[in-house]
Amino acid sequence: MSTKNIALSFISFSLLAVLFASGVIIGFKKPSLVGLAAPDAGLLPSGSLADAEGNPALEYLIKLEKGEVTFDTFWDVWDLAQTKHYSRPGDAKQLMYGAINGLLRFGYQDPYSAFLPPELNPHVEEALGKEQAGIGVELDSQNTNLTVIATLPNSPAQQAKLLTGDVITSIDHQPTEGMSVLEAIAKIRGALGTEVTLHVVRLLSDGTIEERDVTIARKAVESQSLSWRELGQGIVVIRLNTFDATTRVQWQNAVGVIADMDPVGIILDLRSNPGGDIGPVQGIVSDFLSDGLIYKTQIKGRDDVEVRVTGEGHFIETPLVVLTNTGTASAAEIVASALRSHERAPLIGSLTFGKGVLQEVYDIPVDGELHPALVSLVIGKWLTADGIWLQGIGLVPDVAIEQTPDDIENDRDPVLQKAYEILVSGTQTDFFDTRAGEAA
Amino acid sequence: MKKFFLVLACVVLGAGVFAAGVWMGYAHPEQIGLTDSRNNRTVKTLTKNTASGLASLETTYEEIDFAPFWQVWELAARQHLEEEDLQTADLIYGAINGMLQFGFKDQFSSFLPPDVNEIASDDLKGKFSGVGIELEMQEGDLTIVAPLSDTPAAKAGLLAGDVIRTVDGDSIEDLTVLEAVELIRGSIGTTVTLGITRITDDRKVSEFDVEVTRDIIDVESVKWEDRGDGMYSIKVRNFAADTMSEWDRAVDAISAARPRGIILDLRNNAGGYVTGAVHFISEFVPSGVAVRQDFGAGEVKNLYVYGDGKLVGVPVVVLVNRGTASASEMVAGALQDYGVAKLIGERTFGKGVLQEIFDLEIPGEAQSASVRIVTARWYTPKERTVEFVGLQPDIEVKTTIEQYEREEDPVLERAMEEVR
Numbered sequence: 001m002s003t004k005n006i007a008l009s010f011i012s013f014s015l016l017a018v019l020f021a022s023g024v025i026i027g028f029k030k031p032s033l034v035g036l037a038a039p040d041a042g043l044l045p046s047g048s049l050a051d052a053e054g055n056p057a058l059e060y061l062i063k064l065e066k067g068e069v070t071f072d073t074f075w076d077v078w079d080l081a082q083t084k085h086y087s088r089p090g091d092a093k094q095l096m097y098g099a100i101n102g103l104l105r106f107g108y109q110d111p112y113s114a115f116l117p118p119e120l121n122p123h124v125e126e127a128l129g130k131e132q133a134g135i136g137v138e139l140d141s142q143n144t145n146l147t148v149i150a151t152l153p154n155s156p157a158q159q160a161k162l163l164t165g166d167v168i169t170s171i172d173h174q175p176t177e178g179m180s181v182l183e184a185i186a187k188i189r190g191a192l193g194t195e196v197t198l199h200v201v202r203l204l205s206d207g208t209i210e211e212r213d214v215t216i217a218r219k220a221v222e223s224q225s226l227s228w229r230e231l232g233q234g235i236v237v238i239r240l241n242t243f244d245a246t247t248r249v250q251w252q253n254a255v256g257v258i259a260d261m262d263p264v265g266i267i268l269d270l271r272s273n274p275g276g277d278i279g280p281v282q283g284i285v286s287d288f289l290s291d292g293l294i295y296k297t298q299i300k301g302r303d304d305v306e307v308r309v310t311g312e313g314h315f316i317e318t319p320l321v322v323l324t325n326t327g328t329a330s331a332a333e334i335v336a337s338a339l340r341s342h343e344r345a346p347l348i349g350s351l352t353f354g355k356g357v358l359q360e361v362y363d364i365p366v367d368g369e370l371h372p373a374l375v376s377l378v379i380g381k382w383l384t385a386d387g388i389w390l391q392g393i394g395l396v397p398d399v400a401i402e403q404t405p406d407d408i409e410n411d412r413d414p415v416l417q418k419a420y421e422i423l424v425s426g427t428q429t430d431f432f433d434t435r436a437g438e439a440a
Numbered sequence: 441m442k443k444f445f446l447v448l449a450c451v452v453l454g455a456g457v458f459a460a461g462v463w464m465g466y467a468h469p470e471q472i473g474l475t476d477s478r479n480n481r482t483v484k485t486l487t488k489n490t491a492s493g494l495a496s497l498e499t500t501y502e503e504i505d506f507a508p509f510w511q512v513w514e515l516a517a518r519q520h521l522e523e524e525d526l527q528t529a530d531l532i533y534g535a536i537n538g539m540l541q542f543g544f545k546d547q548f549s550s551f552l553p554p555d556v557n558e559i560a561s562d563d564l565k566g567k568f569s570g571v572g573i574e575l576e577m578q579e580g581d582l583t584i585v586a587p588l589s590d591t592p593a594a595k596a597g598l599l600a601g602d603v604i605r606t607v608d609g610d611s612i613e614d615l616t617v618l619e620a621v622e623l624i625r626g627s628i629g630t631t632v633t634l635g636i637t638r639i640t641d642d643r644k645v646s647e648f649d650v651e652v653t654r655d656i657i658d659v660e661s662v663k664w665e666d667r668g669d670g671m672y673s674i675k676v677r678n679f680a681a682d683t684m685s686e687w688d689r690a691v692d693a694i695s696a697a698r699p700r701g702i703i704l705d706l707r708n709n710a711g712g713y714v715t716g717a718v719h720f721i722s723e724f725v726p727s728g729v730a731v732r733q734d735f736g737a738g739e740v741k742n743l744y745v746y747g748d749g750k751l752v753g754v755p756v757v758v759l760v761n762r763g764t765a766s767a768s769e770m771v772a773g774a775l776q777d778y779g780v781a782k783l784i785g786e787r788t789f790g791k792g793v794l795q796e797i798f799d800l801e802i803p804g805e806a807q808s809a810s811v812r813i814v815t816a817r818w819y820t821p822k823e824r825t826v827e828f829v830g831l832q833p834d835i836e837v838k839t840t841i842e843q844y845e846r847e848e849d850p851v852l853e854r855a856m857e858e859v860r
Contacts, residue, residue: 012450016457023461057517060528061510073802077536077551077811080798084815086736087544092504095543100512102538107531108520109614115512145580169579177580178542208643300522362515367505375512378521 114180133218138274150272234264243276265423275330299380329353354394554807586708586763606635662686670700679712701859711766765789773820792827
């Protein structure tokens with residue numbers, strides 16, 4: 001073979017190699033150039049694109065599938081962090097969970113939505129046969145501080161004198177900064193009989209700050225969502241602690257007994273009730289109102305729903321007052337707002353929490369994990385009968401009166417006392433003409 | 441004719457090879473090592489090779505299933521309460537920040553989108569239009585580390601430790617430091633109202649609004665003063681790009697005057713480049729380690745003093761407070777370790793990590809983004825860390841708000857006594 005031929009075949013082979021390589025690149029990176037659809041990356045788990053239009057986050061997924069956009073910025077940072085970070089390479093799963101939390105909390109700017117990894121899923125411990133216990137505290141995130149909304153009656157948290165408004169800055173010496181409420185609750189819960197140490201910061205009424213470590217033994221916290229007693233002169237106080245799966249039945253049982261007593265007046269105590277399951281609200285409000293709107297829900301992708309009084313109440317005519325405080329939140333605020341909007345009961349106590357969002361918890365399966373992760377999403381809001389969104393606003397009481405830590409220490413309850421006096425003097429309807437405007 | 445067929449054969453062969461290439465790239469990328477387009481659900485990622493026994497040194501790749509991320513992405517896209525003008529870019533940036541901050545449990549690593557990045561790089565250059573405050577996130581609160589002197593913020597009476605709750609009436613909850621800075625900065629001559637929470641030494645809490653008029657903040661890093669009797673004070677505000685040359689000019693002037701004592705004021709100095717710290721330490725310490733850096737995974741790198749200090753042997757004291765952070769803590773810590781200087785004032789901030797800044801081009805964006813990653817922990821020459829604990833001053837002197845308002849400086853006064 002002549003030198004010329006060797007050179008020629010060398011050039012041809014190089015040419016073929018270049019052609020093959022460019023083919024590979026086009027086939028891999030830009031299949032649309034040669035009329036091929038992008039391979040299915042499986043990014044849309046549900047596979048349905050019907051509602052993608054006008055939804056930028058879904059449209060992005062479709063473009064990503066087609067290879068029209070990339071997620072490269074994310075992966076560039078991922079690679080940088082995995083090769084440069086002091087704690088490199090990090091745990092890939094924890095990085096993914098962090099990304100999910102960041103997507104919800106920074107991306108959607110929503111402190112309520114949260115992701116709970118499989119290992120913190122409360123079902124995990126139960127499946128392992130360990131009896132789960134807690135301390136009976138309801139938490140929320142306020143100004144990014146993990147804040148106590150309420151303690152359940154006779155719970156370890158109440159015995160340890162945690163109060164509404166206390167900020168928990170660490171759980172077992174792990175800072176709560178950046179922790180979601182869901183995650184914090186999972187960390188506070190644990191095996192029965194074990195202890196958890198909380199660092200609690202309290203802003204006192206004179207403007208000073210008190211800090212302390214509290215070690216609390218976990219107990220099986222019974223969900224006693226309701227209790228009631230007679231105060232004398234035919235006045236009954238019904239205390240609702242929370243709204244959960246048992247509330248409806250407990251309410252019906254209690255109401256049956258109380259109705260037979262034909263009470264002179266009822267005090268509905270919703271203080272430190274953080275809400276929960278919205279289901280029992282309709283039945284409770286319907287016991288006090290003959291008709292009317294209770295609340296409206298607006299949920300993404302669903303029709304607005306108006307929830308109305310059923311018209312089968314036990315106490316339609318019974319004089320009524322409602323007790324509230326800053327721990328009265330969510331479903332408890334729906335009850336309070338409905339009874340106030342229809343001028344059925346004055347609110348005695350202090351400004352309510354102001355939580356108007358509806359959340360739903362979904363399972364997210366994770367490869368190689370027995371239990372799914374959980375994601376809690378804010379899916380909508382509820383509005384009062386007057387059409388007001390209470391988020392961040394709360395309900396203003398008709399009579400502003402507070403139970404101070406000192407009162408609690410000495411078993412005094414000036415709020416309940418005030419409510420009792422109002423009912424005894426029959427002045428519970430005096431508030432409706434004078435009150436100007438709405439909660440603001 | 442023969443030639444024609446030859447050319448045809450070549451073209452067909454070429455097309456065939458090209459098509460084969462397309463097919464390989466499209467249908468079987470993994471066969472030629474192209475598994476990672478990373479738009480996929482399964483992602484190759486670095487992982488520690490714990491089996492090798494050299495856990496910290498060797499890394500291998502592992503596949504993880506990224507499906508949960510995309511599942512939540514889709515779920516949130518469909519179900520999350522409608523947001524006004526939701527931007528997909530913000531979701532991606534949020535995911536990146538979450539990956540860094542929650543994934544590495546590290547509040548100092550963060551991603552800066554293009555608009556915010558521009559502000560941050562102005563900072564390191566040292567000139568912008570704003571109110572003149574250095575900010576940090578402390579326990580979830582946006583806290584003023586340092587009001588720069590002779591700026592609108594200082595004139596308005598803002599203090600180190602003040603927490604900013606609102607900017608122009610809007611809550612800044614959930615914003616990052618740089619997003620908040622973006623709101624506070626603006627055109628020269630305009631005003632911004634900051635909602636402040638202040639906790640004083642006797643633990644009283646007060647809340648009030650402060651209106652501040654924005655001005656050009658030309659951060660002059662180094663300012664020195666002849667205090668008489670051969671005493672000189674040098675105030676250093678930060679460790680920016682031009683700090684070292686400003687420092688050299690100051691030191692040249694002072695050393696020519698044969699100083700009898702130096703007061704190095706690092707109060708409200710939030711730090712900056714590490715090289716600046718080494719430069720400063722070298723001026724006072726004749727030999728030895730200036731800063732120890734631990735880059736993790738067993739990678740330790742010590743930075744040594746240059747050995748040409750102009751102020752070696754001159755009595756020196758260092759003024760510190762809770763606004764003394766990062767690079768300025770390196771200087772204060774090293775001088776304390778070598779017994780060269782006493783620290784006077786209050787406990788320092790306590791930032792014992794180093795961040796590196798990496799620029800990132802974003803497709804479709806004119807400006808680049810950047811990511812700050814905590815790449816190392818640093819230690820003083822005596823291997824102390826300041827992380828969370830700060831440096832305890834040798835002589836504790838506090839400035840009360842009343843003294844501050846009367847423009848008294850008991851720390852400086854105490855320092856003058858000490859160095860004499």
